[in-house]
Amino acid sequence: MVGAEHFLLLSAVLFALGAAGVVIRRNVIVMFMSIELMLNAANLAFVAFAQRLGNIDGQTMVFFVMTVAAAEAAVGLAVFLALFRTRETLNVDEIGLLKG
Amino acid sequence: MDAHHTEHAVVAVTVVGYLRWIPLLPFAAMLFHALFGRVAGRKAVGVVACAAVGASFLLAVRAFLQLGSGGGVLSDVVYRWIDAGGLTADVAMAIDPLSAVMCLVITGVGFLIHVYSTGYMAHDPDYARYFAYLNLFTASMLVLVLGDSLPLMFVGWEGVGLCSYLLIGFWYTDPAKADAGKKAFVVNRVGDAGFIIGMAVLFWGMAAAGHASLRFADINAAAATLPTGVTLAAALLLFVGATGKSAQLPLFVWLPDAMAGPTPVSALIHAATMVTAGVYMVARLSGLYTAAPEALSVVAVVGAVTAFGAASVGLVQNDIKKVLAYSTVSQLGYMFLALGVGAFGAAIFHVMTHAFFKALLFLGAGSVIHGLHEEQDIRRMGALRSRMPVTWATFLVGTIAIAGIPGLAGFFSKDEILAATYDKGAIGLWVMGVATATMTAFYMTRLLVLTFYGEFRGYHHKWEHAHESPVSMTSALCVLALLSIVGGYVGVPAVLGGGNHFGHYLAPVVGHHELHLSHSTELVLMAISIGAAVLGMGTAWFIYGRSPRADEAFAARAAGVHGLLSNAYYVDRTYDRTIVAGTVRSGEALWKRVDVAIIDGAANALAATVRAFGGSWRAWAGGNVQGYALSLFVGVVVVLILMLAGAGG
Amino acid sequence: MSEIAFYLLAGATVAAASGVLFLRNPVHCALSLVMALFLIAVGYIALDAHLVAALQIIVYAGAVMVLFLFVIMLLNLQPDPAEAAHPLLKLGAAGAAIAFAAIVWTVVRDWSAAAPPPATLAADFGTTVVVSRNLFTEHMVAFELTSLLLLVSVVGAVVLARRDRD
Numbered sequence: 001m002v003g004a005e006h007f008l009l010l011s012a013v014l015f016a017l018g019a020a021g022v023v024i025r026r027n028v029i030v031m032f033m034s035i036e037l038m039l040n041a042a043n044l045a046f047v048a049f050a051q052r053l054g055n056i057d058g059q060t061m062v063f064f065v066m067t068v069a070a071a072e073a074a075v076g077l078a079v080f081l082a083l084f085r086t087r088e089t090l091n092v093d094e095i096g097l098l099k100g
Numbered sequence: 101m102d103a104h105h106t107e108h109a110v111v112a113v114t115v116v117g118y119l120r121w122i123p124l125l126p127f128a129a130m131l132f133h134a135l136f137g138r139v140a141g142r143k144a145v146g147v148v149a150c151a152a153v154g155a156s157f158l159l160a161v162r163a164f165l166q167l168g169s170g171g172g173v174l175s176d177v178v179y180r181w182i183d184a185g186g187l188t189a190d191v192a193m194a195i196d197p198l199s200a201v202m203c204l205v206i207t208g209v210g211f212l213i214h215v216y217s218t219g220y221m222a223h224d225p226d227y228a229r230y231f232a233y234l235n236l237f238t239a240s241m242l243v244l245v246l247g248d249s250l251p252l253m254f255v256g257w258e259g260v261g262l263c264s265y266l267l268i269g270f271w272y273t274d275p276a277k278a279d280a281g282k283k284a285f286v287v288n289r290v291g292d293a294g295f296i297i298g299m300a301v302l303f304w305g306m307a308a309a310g311h312a313s314l315r316f317a318d319i320n321a322a323a324a325t326l327p328t329g330v331t332l333a334a335a336l337l338l339f340v341g342a343t344g345k346s347a348q349l350p351l352f353v354w355l356p357d358a359m360a361g362p363t364p365v366s367a368l369i370h371a372a373t374m375v376t377a378g379v380y381m382v383a384r385l386s387g388l389y390t391a392a393p394e395a396l397s398v399v400a401v402v403g404a405v406t407a408f409g410a411a412s413v414g415l416v417q418n419d420i421k422k423v424l425a426y427s428t429v430s431q432l433g434y435m436f437l438a439l440g441v442g443a444f445g446a447a448i449f450h451v452m453t454h455a456f457f458k459a460l461l462f463l464g465a466g467s468v469i470h471g472l473h474e475e476q477d478i479r480r481m482g483a484l485r486s487r488m489p490v491t492w493a494t495f496l497v498g499t500i501a502i503a504g505i506p507g508l509a510g511f512f513s514k515d516e517i518l519a520a521t522y523d524k525g526a527i528g529l530w531v532m533g534v535a536t537a538t539m540t541a542f543y544m545t546r547l548l549v550l551t552f553y554g555e556f557r558g559y560h561h562k563w564e565h566a567h568e569s570p571v572s573m574t575s576a577l578c579v580l581a582l583l584s585i586v587g588g589y590v591g592v593p594a595v596l597g598g599g600n601h602f603g604h605y606l607a608p609v610v611g612h613h614e615l616h617l618s619h620s621t622e623l624v625l626m627a628i629s630i631g632a633a634v635l636g637m638g639t640a641w642f643i644y645g646r647s648p649r650a651d652e653a654f655a656a657r658a659a660g661v662h663g664l665l666s667n668a669y670y671v672d673r674t675y676d677r678t679i680v681a682g683t684v685r686s687g688e689a690l691w692k693r694v695d696v697a698i699i700d701g702a703a704n705a706l707a708a709t710v711r712a713f714g715g716s717w718r719a720w721a722g723g724n725v726q727g728y729a730l731s732l733f734v735g736v737v738v739v740l741i742l743m744l745a746g747a748g749g
Numbered sequence: 750m751s752e753i754a755f756y757l758l759a760g761a762t763v764a765a766a767s768g769v770l771f772l773r774n775p776v777h778c779a780l781s782l783v784m785a786l787f788l789i790a791v792g793y794i795a796l797d798a799h800l801v802a803a804l805q806i807i808v809y810a811g812a813v814m815v816l817f818l819f820v821i822m823l824l825n826l827q828p829d830p831a832e833a834a835h836p837l838l839k840l841g842a843a844g845a846a847i848a849f850a851a852i853v854w855t856v857v858r859d860w861s862a863a864a865p866p867p868a869t870l871a872a873d874f875g876t877t878v879v880v881s882r883n884l885f886t887e888h889m890v891a892f893e894l895t896s897l898l899l900l901v902s903v904v905g906a907v908v909l910a911r912r913d914r915d
Contacts, residue, residue: 002755005861007792010759012853016846017766023730023842024770029821030778033769037782040789051796054868056883059875062801063884066808067895071902073813077820078909084824730841737848744852
């Protein structure tokens with residue numbers, strides 16, 4: 001019997017993969033994609049709990065998360081565009097200005 | 101069989117308050133020169149320096165008179181200095197007959213030399229510095245002889261060593277002169293190491309036997325009760341210190357080099373006073389040394405061999421001061437020979453007479469050097485009798501005195517030493533002593549003849565300007581000449597009808613050495629020593645009077661011997677090749693292997709480790725956003741673990 | 750949903766997500782992410798979230814990812830040969846990821862043992878009607894604020910991406 005637990009575990013794995021991707025990947029766009037993956041993992045957890053507890057609020061939550069993710073993607077990619085025009089590179093090592 | 105009775109019975113101690121001023125006045129004068137010398141001007145410096153020593157002389161005379169003739173001790177305790185563990189030592193001055201004699205010699209001859217120096221150093225720019233050092237020396241030497249305990253004597257011992265270094269290397273801008281000063285200091289240090297160890301051994305033995313003190317009175321009284329190993333070790337180690345300070349075998353090598361200093365310094369320090377410190381020390385510890393007869397044998401042999409060897413070297417030296425330097429080493433050997441055969445009084449007697457005529461000879465040499473405008477090679481002198489009559493006359497007196505011709509001071513003291521040696525049964529040493537006397541007479545006459553007689557063999561312009569020295573210098577010469585003549589009459593032996601007042605005066609301190617010889621034997625010995633002196637003088641007069649260049653012929657014919665003697669038996673070279681080179685090499689090895697590789701390497705490795713750590717941590721702080729993100733993630737994980745653990749546990 | 754189906758679904762999703770993590774070419778990563786989003790939508794359906802599944806496909810996979818692909822191709826990004834993260838970073842990330850997954854698995858396992866039984870769902874759970882009713886009544890304020898957020902982001906994107914007129 002597949003219950004919420006299975007989906008929760010899947011969600012955890014996806015989240016972990018996304019977090020690892022954020023840390024490891026050099027290309028900022030791929031980094032961004034990993035963040036999207038993390039958001040989706042969170043969505044999956046919300047939906048699983050909604051189903052388990054019979055509370056529709058979980059799915060509404062997913063609705064909002066998706067909206068915010070879309071807005072964030074739009075702005076973020078615009079930033080990357082502007083960045084690429086000046087830096088000619090999207091390697092996160094080379095565009096870093098925050099030197100310690 | 102040793103008829104050396106020592107009266108260490110109850111000694112009358114009188115407490116006075118003025119003894120401390122005897123060393124303090126020259127010390128205060130030194131402060132004056134150091135602080136105000138440049139401002140005060142030459143005249144003031146000279147007056148203060150001489151006045152301080154003169155005042156000390158007057159105080160010494162007062163103490164001498166107060167002491168009287170029955171022995172006894174004047175004591176002046178200044179304050180408690182050391183109070184550590186079992187050892188207590190005071191800064192305390194004590195005058196007894198022995199130190200009274202030494203004080204009078206130091207301050208008296210010292211005063212004359214200070215006066216002489218005002219003339220000799222008149223044109224030197226470092227006038228104040230010179231007198232500061234000279235006064236400091238006088239103060240240190242007085243502390244040495246007045247101190248009532250071994251540690252305090254050692255303070256003075258070190259002080260005179262320091263001043264010797266400062267004064268030998270006085271003209272330090274000349275590297276050779278600075279090196280001579282360093283050599284003196286280093287060689288002395290070797291001796292001082294022996295002194296310190298000996299002092300420690302002695303204290304250890306004294307403390308073990310229940311007397312935790314290093315005062316001379318206590319040491320001499322308890323010496324016979326200490327284990328023989330302790331007394332022997334302490335006596336020998338302290339003697340090592342004496343060989344350093346008094347330029348005996350094997351540590352004599354610094355004295356000929358010390359002639360680099362100004363001549364009055366050579367006169368005061370390296371003839372009359374500092375070099376006699378070793379003799380004084382052994383005499384002061386007469387109780388200790390008589391309790392260690394093997395040590396005394398060593399002292400006697402070292403003294404005799406040194407006397408003989410140094411005299412032989414003096415035969416071929418060409419620098420007027422070097423001849424006198426080796427002569428000093430030789431005469432000091434005589435003093436140690438006397439100590440070694442138990443004739444402590446005779447040794448001190450010779451200290452006194454030697455101070456008179458050796459200071460005279462050195463000051464006379466200084467007068468010659470000054471008159472010839474810095475010429476020191478006797479091959480370039482001659483016929484100075486006419487140009488420098490006073491110097492010549494006094495130098496003649498000094499030569500006769502040192503040769504041991506009867507009527508002058510040297511005869512009585514040297515004769516007493518030789519008689520005591522013969523009496524002890526040390527015939528071999530006696531023969532060496534007589535041979536040394538012959539050589540002494542020979543080289544001194546040679547010096548006299550080549551300097552003052554014959555024809556002038558130097559640079560023409562020097563002869564043009566040769567002149568007698570100023571009164572400040574010649575007055576000192578005259579006084580010392582007088583002392584060289586009459587100074588011996590305090591010690592006329594019984595066999596010649598005298599009362600040997602000197603010997604009796606010192607007897608309460610060092611004991612009286614009774615001779616077992618019959619009067620006839622003594623007279624025969626006396627005749628032999630006179631004959632040796634006359635032989636030496638006559639031969640030299642004959643050879644060098646006729647042909648002043650006789651040395652060259654000798655050098656040509658006996659090159660090996662001549663080379664051996666000129667180079668002082670290559671002792672210096674041997675030391676240089678072995679000890680000095682060895683030290684330098686081990687220093688280099690330590691530098692390269694230990695200091696650079698190990699110590700610096702360790703420090704550098706530490707720094708490199710820190711840098712490596714820093715480098716690896718720098719990745720964390722390098723604006724690396726992903727690193728930050730990872731930190732966040734890891735932090736979340738850690739918090740979760742903690743929460744789980746908290747909830748579960 | 751049967752277990753086998755779930756495991757297939759889960760395996761495919763994880764594979765797609767790993768593709769995002771490991772593929773060199775950014776375009777491949779984006780496509781891999783699209784795949785993952787699709788598979789997650791299937792998961793939503795299995796969880797009775799029909800509207801959300803549809804929205805996922807239309808908005809997320811359809812719009813957001815298309816935007817990503819547009820930007821990638823606009824910038825003509827090539828696979829970066831010098832892409833090498835600091836080994837320490839890789840190690841840390843791997844460790845943290847594994848640790849996180851392990852923690853969550855522990856928590857879920859403990860929770861499911863003491864959890865209340867699954868609720869019985871209404872027949873129209875997860876349909877458009879039910880979700881909309883919830884959205885427009887209980888979460889009305891959030892909804893309006895979200896639309897404001899979208900406006901701001903659109904304006905911001907236009908401003909940022911505009912070329913400066915010299």
